[in-house]
Amino acid sequence: GAVVSQHPSRVICKSGTSVKIECRSLDFQATTMFWYRQFPKQSLMLMATSNEGSKATYEQGVEKDKFLINHASLTLSTLTVTSAHPEDSSFYICSARDISRQHPGYTFGSGTRLTVV
Amino acid sequence: KNEVEQSPQNLTAQEGEFITINCSYSVGISALHWLQQHPGGGIVSLFMLSSGKKKHGRLIATINIQEKHSSLHITASHPRDSAVYICAVGGNDMRFGAGTRLTVKP
Numbered sequence: 001g002a003v004v005s006q007h008p009s010r011v012i013c014k015s016g017t018s019v020k021i022e023c024r025s026l027d028f029q030a031t032t033m034f035w036y037r038q039f040p041k042q043s044l045m046l047m048a049t050s051n052e053g054s055k056a057t058y059e060q061g062v063e064k065d066k067f068l069i070n071h072a073s074l075t076l077s078t079l080t081v082t083s084a085h086p087e088d089s090s091f092y093i094c095s096a097r098d099i100s101r102q103h104p105g106y107t108f109g110s111g112t113r114l115t116v117v
Numbered sequence: 118k119n120e121v122e123q124s125p126q127n128l129t130a131q132e133g134e135f136i137t138i139n140c141s142y143s144v145g146i147s148a149l150h151w152l153q154q155h156p157g158g159g160i161v162s163l164f165m166l167s168s169g170k171k172k173h174g175r176l177i178a179t180i181n182i183q184e185k186h187s188s189l190h191i192t193a194s195h196p197r198d199s200a201v202y203i204c205a206v207g208g209n210d211m212r213f214g215a216g217t218r219l220t221v222k223p
Contacts, residue, residue, distance in 0.1 A: 034211065038158075043203065044213045091158050095211075106150065106211070108160040 002028050004096050006109025013084055013116055021079045021112045023094035029074040030096035034106075035067075038091040047092075050077045084116040120144050123204050123214035130221050136191035138217045140204030143185065151178050151189045152203040154216070160203075163189070194221045 003026040013019050023033055031052045036044040048058045048069050056069035066088075068080040077096075081088055093111040122141045130136055140149070151163040164171050164178040166187065171178050175194075180187040191198055199221050204214040 043215045044205075046211060093158070093160060106162060106165070108152070108162060110159040111157075113158060 002096075002098055002107040004030075004094065004107045004109040006094055006112060008112055009110060010113045011115070013114070015085055015116055016083055018080055018082045019084055019114060021081075021092055021094075021114075023077045023079070023096065023109050025075045025096045025098075025107070028096075028098040028107075030077075030098060031074060033071060033077040033094055033096045035069060035077075035079050036093045036095070038093065038111075044093065047079075081114065084114070086116045089114055089116045119215070120212045121204055121206055121214040123202075123217050125217060126215065127218045128220070130194050130219070132195055132221055132223050134194050134221075136189075136194050136198070136219065136221075138189045138202050138204075138219070140187045140189070140214055141185060142187075142204075142206045142212075144206065144212070146206040148206070149180055149187050150205040150211070151187070152205060154201040154203060156200075163202075191219075194219075196221045196223050 005024045033050040035047045048056045050056045050071040058064045071077040094109040095106045148167045153161045166180045175192045177190040201216040203216045
């Protein structure tokens with residue numbers, strides 16, 4: 001079945017540094033990938049929709065200059081948290097949609113737990 | 118009011134019990150998804166439904182488009198089913214329910 005690889009699974013970084021999270025579709029092409037954030041005991045919240053070859057669409061309240069999204073190929077999207085602060089500590093997860101529709105509509109990565117100290 | 122409401126919020130069951138988790142939504146949808154999130158955070162897509170009923174092993178998902186309601190059933194529940202079950206609706210802009218935390222005790 002469709003697989004989305006996300007890494008790192010866990011990262012601890014110092015306040016003020018930047019962290020890059022990768023989301024890769026392994027056996028299908030994804031023109032669209034989605035980035036979500038989940039705070040403890042809360043539901044997933046869509047942050048942005050990433051389209052291959054074009055600028056990402058950000059949800060209201062999500063700072064595009066802080067959460068840089070790049071979707072340079074049909075199999076890779078990256079989320080970079082710039083100048084991270086402790087309040088950015090969260091669980092980040094991506095999902096990808098298979099344009100061939102041979103697989104279920106959305107496949108999720110395993111998530112990245114970011115801790116900013 | 119949230120666009121996607123799940124109930125119950127928490128559910129504890131004994132091994133072998135039949136489990137039902139409900140999801141109601143208020144927006145038009147192209148599909149409804151049931152997701153399973155394990156304690157480590159990883160998410161598995163269980164079902165994608167646009168009508169009727171689907172079954173995978175001990176899991177059954179149903180949807181009533183007219184009533185904007187879906188249910189996830191687990192038959193013969195097992196401790197390994199313990200997880201958070203999330204209902205999500207929509208197309209490109211998927212919206213999530215708050216999740217149902219299921220604990221199945223041996």
